[in-house]
Structures are given as structure tokens and as C-alpha cells.
Amino acid sequence: MNKKFTLKTSDREPRPRSERLRGLGGGAASGNSGSTVVNVSGGQPVVDPNSHTHANKSDLDKFSADTEGYAYLTQMREVEEIDDDGNPHRNWASVKDKVKAGYADKAGVAHDLDEDSPIRKQFLSRLADDVAKGHITFEQGITALLTSYLRGGAHFGNFVKGLAGAIIDQVGNSEFESITSRSYLKVFELIYNRLNALEGTTSFADVGTIDAVEEGENGSQVLTMRKRWAGDFTAFQPGDIVYGYVNNLSNGTQSEYFRAWAWIKSVNRAANTLTVVPYPDAEVPGGANHPLREAMIITRWGNNIEANAYTYANKEYSAVIVKRGDNDYANVRQSTFYISCEDGNIVELMGVNKPILEPGNYGTVLGKMPVGLLDRKTQELINKDQPYLFARGIIVQDLIRIDYEGNVTRTANYRGTWNLATAASATDYYRSTAGVYDTVTWNGDLWQCVANGTTDEPSETTGSWVNMTGSKELPTLNVWSVIPSDDIITLRYAEDGHVTITPSSVSCQVLLTSTEGTQTFNSSLDLREKGVTLYYSLDGATWKEFIIGAAEPLELEDSTGVIETEKGDDVLTLGGDDVNASQIGDRLYFELRDTDNVLARAIVPIVKDGKNGREGVDGLxxxxxxxxxxxxxxxxxxxxxxxxxxxxxxxxxxxxxxxxxxxxxxxxxxxxxxxxxxxxxxxxxxxxxxxxxxxxxxxxxxxxxxxxxxxxxxxxxxxxxxxxxxxxxxxxxxxxxxxxxxxxxxxxxxxxxxxxxxxxxxxxxNNARIKGEIDAESGKIGGFNINYGYIGVNTDLNYGDNAGMSLFPSFIKFSNNDWSHFAAIGTNVLPSIYGLYAQARFENTEQNTFGTNYGILVYAENAENNIAMKAVGNVVSDSLNTSYGYRPISMITNMVVHRPYDANTWIIKSNVDSGHICLPDRADVQNKLGISSTSPFSVRITIIADASNTKNFKIQGRNNSTIFSLSDDGKTKVYFLDRDIYPYRLNNNGQQQLGDGPEMGAGDIVEYQLVYNGSTYNAYLLNQRN
Known part of the structure; x- marks a missing residue:
């Protein structure tokens, strides 16, 4: 089927809205119109013309127009929005904008936004890197999604140097008001205002901060320690005793201040964690321990690993135990040093292996003495509010004693009875110096030496001694003293014969002490005005004047009497004279004289250190x-x-x-x-x-x-x-x-x-009797070895060379050679690496084919109540745990048996009519168990009727129907068993049985569980066989 379509087109002159485009010409299209005929044939279906879509249709759809002819452009754009909480954020949305005519004319100078367009110099690009030539102010702030670079530095607030605001300059220098670091502050040099104040306790030992705490097994804690920098790991070691303070003053209810103690069981360096075990209350100062907490700073107090061959061989303790000598081991982490502002002292601790210190743990204390350090008698001698120094020893050159006002005090040194040989000694003579004076007894009086080196006999007529007992009236005294500048002179001879004299010169000072005070003479002229002269001698026989002060004929170096002249090392200068070493004897003598008497003497010993002679033969x-x-x-x-x-x-x-x-x-x-x-x-x-x-x-x-x-x-x-x-x-x-x-x-x-x-x-x-303290770290006593921390035959809890007993600071141990028999009692008889505590340990692994091995045998007899063993806590055994005792009871009369016996299995032999046996009263059970009258209990009792019984009997609990007596009026029944000390019998349904109990014939058996819960007492029926 053929279809025919006609397409009509018309042309018109284009009229661009842009004035610039109109200037360029309206285009070349003609104004003709016409039609085109399209024939479609071939039997194919005709496509609907409305179904055709252009490739740029989506772009065309962005354009629209309103009724007034204005055009609009709709496009997606990033816009800023406000959420429901009022917070701004950015989002993509469809935005419709009016197309404004005429703008293209004004934008002509932009050259359609070419790369070289001048418009680019007036605006900042949001798409490409750009530089602003002027200052930009952002009213709403600025957010940078990536790193910001402020190459000229940055100011914050209204910065005024030293007053307000903050600054960071281009080289990194900064100034600000304060800083808060939620993790840590790392600096290479810290300069502060010349004052470093510390509060609390400052520990000079390993330290760390807890980031997290988790509960571990068997009451332990797993601590995650804070890393102070990348690659940091904890320095704590296994066995370390650690402590930390909890000081929470803002918990809303009450302030908390206490110390927490634990010991480190293991260290995981890869995870930077510690597994710790808190100490029991009884083993910490104050008697109350607390768990470690997050953010707590902990530090090392000591270490509880015992130093011995076993722990030394353990690689986990390689940083803890060291070997010193052939059989000497030491724990190097038992010493710490801290400053306590609270206690007011500086303390060095030594040998610390537990939280509670002993006096022997204090190595050095400077400040107030810790409580318990000193014995009672020593404590009474000190002022507890004043600081002292406690140390094992002091190496000191000058020890000057002063009183509380700072005045130097002289110390009396009692020398016993006066002796002429002592007075004439070159080194042990009687002394009177600025710091000490000798006292002696002579002729029944006590005398004080007031003339250094005097050989005078103490008497009322000499000026060298003062009678201190006051038995006689003392005359007015003038006491002269000669004080050489040195106590000893040394001559050292070299191989070449050269002599070195130390010191190279000796000077003297003269003192006159009287009731009016002490006068010092530094001039021979002043001495002569007093009518006295100072002499010296090299041999005690030949004397020469010792010139001091301005009266000396030679030029003096100073006013002390020291003469400096040109001389070699082998010359000694004495009061203006140069004495050759060959003239010097073994003493240097000084005498102060008036016309008739020697007023004072002084002697300086001379030591001659000669060159080595030939080696002598050994003595006999x-x-x-x-x-x-x-x-x-x-x-x-x-x-x-x-x-x-x-x-x-x-x-x-x-x-x-x-x-x-x-x-x-x-x-x-x-x-x-x-x-x-x-x-x-x-x-x-x-x-x-x-x-x-x-x-x-x-x-x-x-x-x-x-x-x-x-x-x-x-x-x-x-x-x-x-x-x-x-x-x-x-x-x-x-x-x-x-x-x-x-x-x-x-x-x-x-x-x-x-x-x-x-x-x-x-x-x-061979025989020693010692009264007082014995401090031994090794040796033997009574066949037992002594080593640091133990007395006995072995040096370790589990290992050793010999059998016998060993006494350690915390336990006592017995064992034989092959360790088949072992017994120990103490604070913990298990190695610390187990992480368990046991106060006693008994082992019997002897190979015994014919007999019986006992671990513990305990006997308790001959008392009303005999309790062989009592335990608080579980008693666990992996083998038979039972008792085999029973109590035979014969009922020979019609009676009531109501008291318990030594065993909880009763075999009743009854040959009387109407016999009754009562379940035990509560007080008697508690008495037999050795517990208080308020303590709950649960005890099983088995009652068996003997197989030979000819008469039956009944078992009675609490009831008001059997076994009674009449009151005083002869009418009222008083039931003997109707009291709360007897148990109610309960059947298997928990119901009380208030009547007669089960009747027991020969061979019958009944079992009850006697239970007292603190308020009620019942007998639960467990089993009954009739």
C-alpha cells in the first residue's frame, strides 16, 4: 500500500536577540516557502511521525516559556540547604532561571569566556587553581576539604602580642593563651618561667597511662596502655608491683581518693597490654584495695619475682633477674625513688617485693621520717615534724654541728683518765679546737682542755685545763693557743732523689683566751707587746723564732704568716726561713714562751714517704x-x-x-x-x-x-x-x-x-654466743644453708639439690630427695608464674605397692565437739570424698533420743515398745559443726533400723500431737517437740507431716536432709525404704 505525505516548509529571516549577532548578519536562509511530497511504498509500515526523538531533545527540554513570552532555563545545580536541625549543607537540585535578554551585549567583552579573556582577571575560578590579588573576607567562614597552606602565617582574633589573640608566623613560631591536649604533648625543649611546681607524688620509675581496662580470667585485669608516640611500647616487666591514684572530685555525689595496687602477671608488647592481678585487701597499705581504672597513671613500686636459678633461667624474666657471681642472683627491679609532697620527703626504696613496706626496704630518706621506719626508742629521740636524713652511710668531709639558732656548737670528747704519754703523743694529744674539746678525769675532778696539744697535768695552777666539776674556786685564766695552718706535713721522695713537700709552707696563728674573750694574733710585733715570742724547732732541741705578720724581715704574701720565696720543691718555708728537706725530722715543734715559762705548744707530725726499697723476706x-x-x-x-x-x-x-x-x-x-x-x-x-x-x-x-x-x-x-x-x-x-x-x-x-x-x-x-642482731646472707646454721631470702637445704620452692626443710620469708617447705614427699605452708606456696595463690601444699607421690599413702592426717578427740577440719569455701577432690563413720544407738527403755552424735549415720537397735527417736535439734547440729547459732546449714542424716530389732520405733520431727506432758494444773498438754529448734518433717511434695513419723521395723532405712536457712528448720525426706 502506498501512502503519500506532503511536507510544507516556509523560510523567514532570522532575528537574533543579541545585538552583536545582528551585526554579524542574520544568516543565509532564503525566505521561500514550499512543500515536499514524500512517497512511501514497498509495503512497509509507516512510522508515526510523533515517535521520532532528536539526540538533543533532553537539552531542548531544559527550555520553557511562560504566557508572557519569557524564556526559562532549567538545569541541575549545587545549592546550599538548611536541614531540620538548622545546620547548612550543600545538595544538587533542579533550578529554573529566567533567560535575560540583553546580557549577551554586555558580555561581549568577555570574548565568549576565552582563555585570554580579561574577565578571568576579575573573578576567581571554582574549577581551576587561581590566585586572588586582593584581600578576601568571608562572612560565613570558610571550610577546606583538603590541606590548607598559609605561607605567610595566620592571625586569630584581634592579635596583640603578649595580650590577646593568637598567631602562627611563616616559620612556625606561635603565641596563644592556653592549650589543651587530649592525648599528649611532645616537645624537644621545654622552657618555662623558672618555676617547676609538683604536687602529689613524683615517681622516678617506669610509668604508663591506662587507655582501657577489661576483665580477665580469675579476677585479673587486662590493661591497654597508652602509646605516647608511634612505635612506643610499655616498659613494665612481669612481676612488677604497680600502683596508681584515683582522685575523682566531680562524680556528682562524693569525692573519691584512694590508691589501687596490682602486680603484673604478663606483658604483651605487640598489643601494648598488661595482664595484672589486684592484691587482696589484707596485703595493701590501709587494708583496702581498689581496681585499676581507665586514664589512671600507674608506676612501678617494686617486683615480686624471687631471684634464684629457676627464675634466672626463665626468658620472661631476663630484664628482671640478673646473676652476680657463681650462685648469687638479684632482682634489679625492686628499687625505686620518689618525692612525696604529701609526706614531705625524698625516699629511695630497696628490695621491695610487696605493697606493704618493711623497715629494711628504706634505703635513703631525706625529710620527714615515714611511720614505722624507726624503732620506738629512736622515734622518741626525733621531732616528727622536722626533717632528718636516714641513710646507711654518709661520706662527708666537714661535719659542722649547730644549734637551733644556727650557732656552731662545740662537742665534748671524754678521753678517760689523764695520761702523760697521751699528752706527749704526736697524734693522740689532748685537743681544744673550734668544734671539739677533750675532757679528762684527774684527782677526782673532771677537766676541760682549753690549750690544744698541752702536756700540762690538769691542776688549778695551769692555764691549759679548766676544772668542770666546780669543786674549787677557779682563778682568772689567760690561756694561750698555737694553731698551725696544717695538721701534717708529707715528704715524698722520688727515684731521682727529688723531694716534694706538701704543703710547701706552714704558718701559725696565736690565740689568747681569757674571761674577757678570745684575741687572735697575726703579728709577731703584737706578741712582743704581750711579752711573748713564738718559736719553732725541727728536732725539739734547737729553737728559732717563728716570724709572723708585719714584723717579718721578708716580704709577706699575706697576713697569715705565709712566706713565699723562690725555692725548689725540696724546701719548706717556716716563718720567713727556708728549710731544706734534709734538715727536716719526724716532727715540727712550736712553743709560745714568755720570759720564764712555756705558755703553749703545738706539734705537727711529718710523714716521709721514701722510695721503694728491696723487697723483704716473708715474716716468721x-x-x-x-x-x-x-x-x-x-x-x-x-x-x-x-x-x-x-x-x-x-x-x-x-x-x-x-x-x-x-x-x-x-x-x-x-x-x-x-x-x-x-x-x-x-x-x-x-x-x-x-x-x-x-x-x-x-x-x-x-x-x-x-x-x-x-x-x-x-x-x-x-x-x-x-x-x-x-x-x-x-x-x-x-x-x-x-x-x-x-x-x-x-x-x-x-x-x-x-x-x-x-x-x-x-x-x-667452734662455739659462739651472740646477743643482739645477726644479719647473714649466706652460710650454714644447724645443718641448714643460709642464703639471701631463705634458710634451709634448698634455694627454691620447686627445685633444689638436697632433702629437708627450707625456711623462706613467706613460707616454710619440707621435701625429700626425689620430691615424692612435699609439704609447704606460707603466704603463697605456688610459684608466682602460676598466677594462683595457695597457703598450704601437701604432696605424697611415694611408690607404695602394699600400703596406703596419706596426704594429710588430722585428729581431733577427747572433747565434747571434735572438729578435725573446717573449711570456708569449696572442698574439691578428683577422687573419693566421703566419711565412713556411723553411730550405733541402743534403745533399752521407752525414751526419746533427740541429740545428734559424732556421725550422721545412725543404726538404731530397739527392743522396747513404743520407742521414739527425734531428729536433732538445730542448736546441737550447729554446735557439732562448730558454727554460730545464726549460721545456716544443710546436713544429710541416715537412720537405719538394726536387722536384729524385735521392736519397732518411730521417727519424730516438730509436731503438737505426740510426746507430751501435763502442765502443773494436770490438765494442759505440753508437747515436747512443738518448738522451733526441731525440724518439720516434709514429704516429697514439700508438705509438713505433723503427726507421728514413719514407723521403723528391722532393716528399714530413711534419709533426711536437715536444712536451716536462717529462719526455718526443716527435714526434707530424701529416701524411705520399709
Whole structure:
């Protein structure tokens, strides 16, 4: 079928609305109109002309017009909207705008927005990078979705330097009012206003902040620790004892301030977590512990890992336990140091292995003394509100005592009875200085030394001593003192003969003390005006004036009397004189004199340290050989030599010599004759003897004092053992047994009954009685080893070399060699790595084919109530847990049995009519269980009628129908069992059975559960067989 369509078109001149486009011409279209005829054939269906769609139809649809002929453009655009909460946000929406004619004319200068269009210099692009040449103000603020770059810095608020606002300049310097950091503040240098104030407690130990707390197993806590920077991890170690403070003053109801304690069971460094176990209340200060909390700062207090070979071998404790020596181990995390503003002290702790401290844990305390540190007597001597120093030792050069007003106080030093030898001593003379003065007793009075170095005897006529007892009237005194500038002079000789003298010069000061005060003289001229002169001597015999002050003939360095002249090191300057080292003796003497008397003296000892001489031979061990025996032969070796007494003197045999009186000439048959006539060939030499010796220093390689022998570093007794036999005195050859001494411990040599090694501090005594404190870290006592922290045969809870008992600070342990028998009692008898606590542990794993192994045997007998064991908490066993006892009860009369017995299985033998047996009353059960009258209980009881019974009996509970008596009026029935101390019998439905109980014949069995819940008492029927 053919269809014919006619298309009509008409042309008209285009009229652009843009004036610019009209200037360019209206286009080339003609104004002709006409029609076109389209023939469609071929039998194909004709397409509906209205179904045709142009590709740009969607764009054309954006245009529309209103009734007045205005055109509109509809397009999608990002717009700002306000949500229901009043918050602005941006969204895409369809926006319809009027097309405004004439704008294209005004925009002609934009060159259709070409790249080089001048319009681009007037506006900022939202699509491309751009730069604004002027200042831009945003009234609604600005939001940057990516990083902002402020290369010239930034101002905030109305910035005024030092007053208001904030600034960050182009190099990063900033100024602001305050800062709050919710995590941490990291700075490379912190400069503050010269004041650093701390409050509370400052701990100098490992520290961390808890970010999160989770509950762990068996009451433990898992703490997630805060990382202070990337890669940070906690420094805590297993076994660390940690604590932290909770100070919550704004919880709305009441303030909280307490301390929480725990110990670290394990550390997970990868997750930065700690598994901790809180301490029980009884093991923390104050008796009440609290759980650790989020945001709490915790620090190390000590460490509870015991130092021994087992823990040292555990790799988890490699940072905790170290080895020192062959068998010495130490925990290096048991010491801490803190400053407490609250307690007012600085404290160093040592050996801390639990929260509650002991006096031995305090190493150093500066400030107020902690409570419990000092014993009661010492505590009474101090002012608890004042600071003190507590330390093991003090190394100090000057110790100056002052009173509470700051005045220097002089200390009296009592020297006993006055002694002339002491007064004349070069080093131990009597002293009177600015800090100390000596006192002595003499002729029944107490005297104070007021003249340093005086040799005067204390009396009323000398000016060197003052009578302190006041027994006599004291005259007016003028006391002179000579004070040299140095206490000792040292001459050190070099290999080349050169001598170094220290000090190179000595000066003197003279004091005059009287009732009017003390006058100091620094000039010889002033001394002469007083009629006195100062002299010095190098030998105590030849004296020369010591010139001091302005009267000296030589130019002085200063007014102290020191003369400086050109000299070598081998010259000593004394009061204007240069003294050569060869003239100097062993003392330097000073005397202050008037015309007739010596008013004051002073002595300066001189020490000469010469060059090393030839090495001498070893000294001999001298042993006493008793009285001289003319029939004995005496021999001296290179190590030992005998000493004998002959007449009133002692003689010692020379090294390597042998003496037998029988072979000696007639005039040398005694030690005295040998010394007198032997000459260079003499065998004996006189042993000096003094009835009394007063000396400052005795230096001897060998000495015998009383019954003690001093040899090298040893002091030992003359009696002891040799080859296990007790010996004393001399052997059959006249040789002292102790000459075979070596070290006091080697078998086969002389082992003395008492020996002291002054180098090692070792003491060996066969019998010692010590009254007072013993502080031992190693050794043995009564067959038990002593080591740090234990006494016994083993050094560890689970490991050791020997069987027996070991006593540790927190438990006592027994074991045999193969550990098949083990018993321990203490605060915790399990290794700390288990994370469990046990106060007692008993193990019996002995291989026993024929007998029975017992773990614990407990007996309790011969009392009304015998309780062998009582437990609070669960009693758990993986094997049989039962009792086998029973109580036979014979009913020989018509009676009521109502008291319980030792067992909860009763076998009733009844041969009487109308027998009754009552269930136990509550008080008797509680009494047998050893619990209070208000304590609830649940007990099973089994009642069996004996198989041989010929009579039945009944079981009764609380009721008001059986077993009664009449009251005083003879009419009212009083039921014996109608009281709350007896249990109601309940059947299997929980109903009370108030009548007679079950009748029991031979072989019958009934079981009840007696239950008291604190208010009611019932007997629940469990089983009944008739």
C-alpha cells in the first residue's frame, strides 16, 4: 500500500536577540516557502511521525516559556540547604532561571569566556587553581576539604602580642593563651618561667597511662596502655608491683581518693597490654584495695619475682633477674625513688617485693621520717615534724654541728683518765679546737682542755685545763693557743732523689683566751707587746723564732704568716726561713714562751714517704715453746720459729737455726749465754719485753697477744684441731701445733677454735654466743644453708639439690630427695608464674605397692565437739570424698533420743515398745559443726533400723500431737517437740507431716536432709525404704 505525505516548509529571516549577532548578519536562509511530497511504498509500515526523538531533545527540554513570552532555563545545580536541625549543607537540585535578554551585549567583552579573556582577571575560578590579588573576607567562614597552606602565617582574633589573640608566623613560631591536649604533648625543649611546681607524688620509675581496662580470667585485669608516640611500647616487666591514684572530685555525689595496687602477671608488647592481678585487701597499705581504672597513671613500686636459678633461667624474666657471681642472683627491679609532697620527703626504696613496706626496704630518706621506719626508742629521740636524713652511710668531709639558732656548737670528747704519754703523743694529744674539746678525769675532778696539744697535768695552777666539776674556786685564766695552718706535713721522695713537700709552707696563728674573750694574733710585733715570742724547732732541741705578720724581715704574701720565696720543691718555708728537706725530722715543734715559762705548744707530725726499697723476706710465724728446756732441740724454718722464756726474758730462735744445749760450748748452753757470747754465730736473739706499751700504731706481720695469734690477715687462737683431733700447746718435739696453720679450713693443717680473716671478714668459731642482731646472707646454721631470702637445704620452692626443710620469708617447705614427699605452708606456696595463690601444699607421690599413702592426717578427740577440719569455701577432690563413720544407738527403755552424735549415720537397735527417736535439734547440729547459732546449714542424716530389732520405733520431727506432758494444773498438754529448734518433717511434695513419723521395723532405712536457712528448720525426706 502506498501512502503519500506532503511536507510544507516556509523560510523567514532570522532575528537574533543579541545585538552583536545582528551585526554579524542574520544568516543565509532564503525566505521561500514550499512543500515536499514524500512517497512511501514497498509495503512497509509507516512510522508515526510523533515517535521520532532528536539526540538533543533532553537539552531542548531544559527550555520553557511562560504566557508572557519569557524564556526559562532549567538545569541541575549545587545549592546550599538548611536541614531540620538548622545546620547548612550543600545538595544538587533542579533550578529554573529566567533567560535575560540583553546580557549577551554586555558580555561581549568577555570574548565568549576565552582563555585570554580579561574577565578571568576579575573573578576567581571554582574549577581551576587561581590566585586572588586582593584581600578576601568571608562572612560565613570558610571550610577546606583538603590541606590548607598559609605561607605567610595566620592571625586569630584581634592579635596583640603578649595580650590577646593568637598567631602562627611563616616559620612556625606561635603565641596563644592556653592549650589543651587530649592525648599528649611532645616537645624537644621545654622552657618555662623558672618555676617547676609538683604536687602529689613524683615517681622516678617506669610509668604508663591506662587507655582501657577489661576483665580477665580469675579476677585479673587486662590493661591497654597508652602509646605516647608511634612505635612506643610499655616498659613494665612481669612481676612488677604497680600502683596508681584515683582522685575523682566531680562524680556528682562524693569525692573519691584512694590508691589501687596490682602486680603484673604478663606483658604483651605487640598489643601494648598488661595482664595484672589486684592484691587482696589484707596485703595493701590501709587494708583496702581498689581496681585499676581507665586514664589512671600507674608506676612501678617494686617486683615480686624471687631471684634464684629457676627464675634466672626463665626468658620472661631476663630484664628482671640478673646473676652476680657463681650462685648469687638479684632482682634489679625492686628499687625505686620518689618525692612525696604529701609526706614531705625524698625516699629511695630497696628490695621491695610487696605493697606493704618493711623497715629494711628504706634505703635513703631525706625529710620527714615515714611511720614505722624507726624503732620506738629512736622515734622518741626525733621531732616528727622536722626533717632528718636516714641513710646507711654518709661520706662527708666537714661535719659542722649547730644549734637551733644556727650557732656552731662545740662537742665534748671524754678521753678517760689523764695520761702523760697521751699528752706527749704526736697524734693522740689532748685537743681544744673550734668544734671539739677533750675532757679528762684527774684527782677526782673532771677537766676541760682549753690549750690544744698541752702536756700540762690538769691542776688549778695551769692555764691549759679548766676544772668542770666546780669543786674549787677557779682563778682568772689567760690561756694561750698555737694553731698551725696544717695538721701534717708529707715528704715524698722520688727515684731521682727529688723531694716534694706538701704543703710547701706552714704558718701559725696565736690565740689568747681569757674571761674577757678570745684575741687572735697575726703579728709577731703584737706578741712582743704581750711579752711573748713564738718559736719553732725541727728536732725539739734547737729553737728559732717563728716570724709572723708585719714584723717579718721578708716580704709577706699575706697576713697569715705565709712566706713565699723562690725555692725548689725540696724546701719548706717556716716563718720567713727556708728549710731544706734534709734538715727536716719526724716532727715540727712550736712553743709560745714568755720570759720564764712555756705558755703553749703545738706539734705537727711529718710523714716521709721514701722510695721503694728491696723487697723483704716473708715474716716468721712465732710460736711459744714454753720455758727453756736444756734437753730439747729447737729448730726454726723459713716460716716458723719458737720463742722460749728463760729467766725474766723471752728469746726467739733465728731463721733457719737449730739449737741443742748439749752440743753447745759451756758458756752458750742457755739462750742468755748464747746471746751474750755467741756473737755473729749466736742462735738466739733477745725478744724485747715491755710491761706496758703505749703507741698510736702497731704494724706487725706477726704478733701474739694473750691467747691470740696475729699472722698476716688472720687472727686465731692457739687451740684447735689437727687431723680431726683436738690439740693445744706444743707437740712432742716442742713445736707449737699452730705453726701448721694455713687458712683455718684445710683438713690436715691446724684449724683453730676461733679464726678471723680481716680481709674477707670471715669468722670461724667452734662455739659462739651472740646477743643482739645477726644479719647473714649466706652460710650454714644447724645443718641448714643460709642464703639471701631463705634458710634451709634448698634455694627454691620447686627445685633444689638436697632433702629437708627450707625456711623462706613467706613460707616454710619440707621435701625429700626425689620430691615424692612435699609439704609447704606460707603466704603463697605456688610459684608466682602460676598466677594462683595457695597457703598450704601437701604432696605424697611415694611408690607404695602394699600400703596406703596419706596426704594429710588430722585428729581431733577427747572433747565434747571434735572438729578435725573446717573449711570456708569449696572442698574439691578428683577422687573419693566421703566419711565412713556411723553411730550405733541402743534403745533399752521407752525414751526419746533427740541429740545428734559424732556421725550422721545412725543404726538404731530397739527392743522396747513404743520407742521414739527425734531428729536433732538445730542448736546441737550447729554446735557439732562448730558454727554460730545464726549460721545456716544443710546436713544429710541416715537412720537405719538394726536387722536384729524385735521392736519397732518411730521417727519424730516438730509436731503438737505426740510426746507430751501435763502442765502443773494436770490438765494442759505440753508437747515436747512443738518448738522451733526441731525440724518439720516434709514429704516429697514439700508438705509438713505433723503427726507421728514413719514407723521403723528391722532393716528399714530413711534419709533426711536437715536444712536451716536462717529462719526455718526443716527435714526434707530424701529416701524411705520399709
Amino acid at each position: 710465724i712465732v710460736y711459744p715453746a714454753g720455758y727453756f728446756n736444756p734437753e730439747a732441740t729447737y729448730s726454726a724454718t723459713d716460716e716458723t720459729t719458737p720463742v722460749v722464756k728463760y729467766g725474766e726474758n723471752f728469746y726467739v730462735l733465728k731463721r733457719g737455726k737449730t739449737y741443742t744445749a748439749a752440743v753447745m760450748p759451756d758458756n752458750r748452753k742457755t739462750p742468755a749465754g748464747d746471746v751474750a757470747y755467741g756473737g755473729e754465730d749466736s742462735r738466739w736473739q733477745l725478744f724485747d719485753k715491755f710491761n706496758a706499751i703505749y703507741t698510736d700504731i702497731i704494724m706487725a706481720e706477726f704478733a701474739k697477744l694473750g691467747g691470740a695469734v696475729f699472722f698476716g690477715e688472720y687472727m686465731f687462737s692457739q687451740n684447735g684441731t689437727l687431723n680431726g683431733m683436738a690439740v693445744s700447746g706444743v707437740d712432742e718435739n716442742g713445736q707449737a701445733y699452730y705453726k701448721q696453720f694455713k687458712d683455718g679450713v684445710t683438713y690436715g693443717t691446724f684449724i683453730p677454735n676461733l679464726m678471723l680473716n680481716f680481709i674477707t671478714g670471715q669468722i670461724i668459731a
